[in-house]
Amino acid sequence: MRTLALLVFACSLACLGPVPSPSGGEKDEAKAPDVVDDGEVYTGNDRRIAKTTLSSAPPESFRALTDLLASLPSDDRMRDHTPALSRDPSCDRVAEEQRNVVVQAWLYAASKEDDNDYHMILGSTANPSSKTRYLTAEVSGLPTSGRWVKPLARVRSELKAHYGAHVPGSGYSLYEVPPKITVSGSLFYDVDHGPGVVGPQGFRPQTSWEIHPVSDLVFEAN
Numbered sequence: 265m266r267t268l269a270l271l272v273f274a275c276s277l278a279c280l281g282p283v284p285s286p287s288g289g290e291k292d293e294a295k296a297p298d299v300v301d302d303g304e305v306y307t308g309n310d311r312r313i314a315k316t317t318l319s320s321a322p323p324e325s326f327r328a329l330t331d332l333l334a335s336l337p338s339d340d341r342m343r344d345h346t347p348a349l350s351r352d353p354s355c356d357r358v359a360e361e362q363r364n365v366v367v368q369a370w371l372y373a374a375s376k377e378d379d380n381d382y383h384m385i386l387g388s389t390a391n392p393s394s395k396t397r398y399l400t401a402e403v404s405g406l407p408t409s410g411r412w413v414k415p416l417a418r419v420r421s422e423l424k425a426h427y428g429a430h431v432p433g434s435g436y437s438l439y440e441v442p443p444k445i446t447v448s449g450s451l452f453y454d455v456d457h458g459p460g461v462v463g464p465q466g467f468r469p470q471t472s473w474e475i476h477p478v479s480d481l482v483f484e485a486n
């Protein structure tokens with residue numbers, strides 16, 4: 265028990281650090297100095313462990329994106345978290361992030377970021393309206409080694425197979441008719457970007473919560 269307590273304490277120390285202001289703009293995070301960019305590997309640095317591994321928690325299914333959003337701790341609570349979440353690459357998931365979820369939603373926009381993550385903007389309705397709620401889901405760039413390389417590579421293959429020659433690139437692709445999609449993955453709180461910052465104008469989630477990394481994608485046939 266003493267060894268376990270020390271491990272938990274060490275993990276908490278790794279996550280100590282300041283949380284950026286919610287008013288900060290969408291900026292690229294620092295590049296990992298020890299990673300060679302091949303277009304697939306995750307080249308970011310911030311919270312690298314959490315972004316490239318999946319939680320071991322059992323899956324929770326939500327028929328509506330609004331139900332998932334209602335189940336999340338508030339942004340104020342997460343930005344005032346004890347210990348504070350930091351950008352340290354070794355900062356693993358905290359207790360609130362130890363959840364795997366499955367949710368049905370509509371895909372409004374997608375892009376490939378400089379760190380090789382694919383950003384997906386999910387919406388709660390088939391068409392945009394004043395009632396539509398949004399959430400970011402990220403198909404993560406790959407870790408350089410370890411058990412998560414193959415499962416995360418499979419998700420990237422699913423995305424590419426669906427889009428073919430039209431795989432999202434730099435800058436957001438907006439979908440005039442958002443496809444219905446079922447997304448599975450682990451919850452993650454983005455300390456780099458405040459609510460209302462990520463995504464194209466008019467489709468920005470009002471929370472820093474994400475599904476990241478995505479573990480499975482199912483596109484519903486039109």
